[in-house]
Amino acid sequence: MANLKEIRSRITSVGSTMQITSAMKMVSAAKLKRAQDAIIQLRPYANKLRDILENISSTLDSDAGGKLTIEREVKKMLVVVITSNRGLAGAFNSNVFKIANALVVENSVKGIETELMTIGKKGFDLMRKSNTIYKNESSLWDNLSYENVAVIADEVTEKFLAGDYDQVRLVYNSFKNAATQIVMDEQYLPVQIVKSESGAAQSVDYIFEPSKEEIVTDLIPQALKTQFFKAILDSNAAEHGARMTAMHKATDNADALRKELVLQYNKERQAAITNEILEIVGGAEALDS
Incomplete structure (x- = not known):
């Protein structure tokens, strides 16, 4: 059983933590x-941009958007793994790692070569041990801006157009609320054009200037950058929410542990005082006898 000095030391340590x-x-x-x-301000813009792209492209051929929309046999895939640079955020990083690792294993079974681009030191440290890392862009979190994200998005797009990868996927935490993060695994490239089942024109007849094909071709690069930036902002908000929740629970656990230690300290102190009184009484009786 711990003595009083050790218990006091533990109480101090828990209090500091x-x-x-x-x-x-x-x-x-x-x-x-x-x-x-x-992220709340960006979502309406990103969703509206996607809706416009889907509405315009629903009556077009699947290859109307050029090479960025053409599906091809997947022999090599790039998975962009978005995590954080810091830990102490509960299962925030490990959940992304599980999904990304499962995707790599699934591709391996199918005979698909997989390379990773990591955004976040934690993801890089977790994934580099057993996977091929194409590039690590952890420095993005040091200066998060649309311009810096657009540079990475353009690089990924160029790699896809050059044929280095047949498919690009994003794996990241989507922000729902401070206590809930949803791990997303979504296709980034090629862009999936939603085609209407009937192939009919829109219920409202618009006059397009320039043509639908030109609009789709111009919208796709912008939509890709916005989608990438949205994933980054989602992950950023989800990280702070996960860390706030984890630290809240850690504080509550530390407070409960400190109360237990204080109770244990008082019991041990009381027992020590009682023993000292018994020894004094016993000594006094021995002298009297």
């Missing part, structure tokens, strides 16, 4: 507000 986790929770809460505002 609780201060750290509480501070990290507050920092993550502040960052979450900004990250949440960013």
Whole structure:
């Protein structure tokens, strides 16, 4: 059984840990507000851009968007794994790792060669041990902006157009709320053009200038960059939400542990005082006899 000095030391240690986790929770809460505002503002634009692309392309041929929309036999795939640079966020990074690793294993069974692009140090550290890493773009989190994301999106698109990869997929955490993150595995390239079942024209007859084909061709690169940026912002907000939740639970657990240790300390202290009193009484009786 631990003595009083050891219990006091543990109480102090748990108290210090609780201060750290509480501070990290507050920092993550502040960052979450900004990250949440960013993704909420982008989503309507991204969704509307996708709807316009789908509505215009629904009456066009599948190859109307050029090489970016042509499906081809998948022999080599690039998986973009989006994680964080820092830990202490619960299962935020490990959930992405599980999905990405399962995709790699599935491709291996099908005979598809898989390479990874990692955005986030945690994903790079987890995936590099047993996978081929094409590139690590962890520095993106140091200066997150649309311009920097667009550079990476253009590079991935060029690799696809050059035939280096037959398919590109994004694996990341989508932000739902502070306590819930949904791991997404979505196809980035080739762009999937949604074609109407009937092939009929739209219910509202628009006059397009320029032509539908030109509009789709111009919209696709913009839609790709927006989709990539949306995935990054989703992951950023999800990370802060996951860390805030994890630190909140850690603080609660530390508080409960400290209370248990204080109770144990008081019991041990009480027992020690009782033993000392018994020894004094016993000694006094021995002197009297």
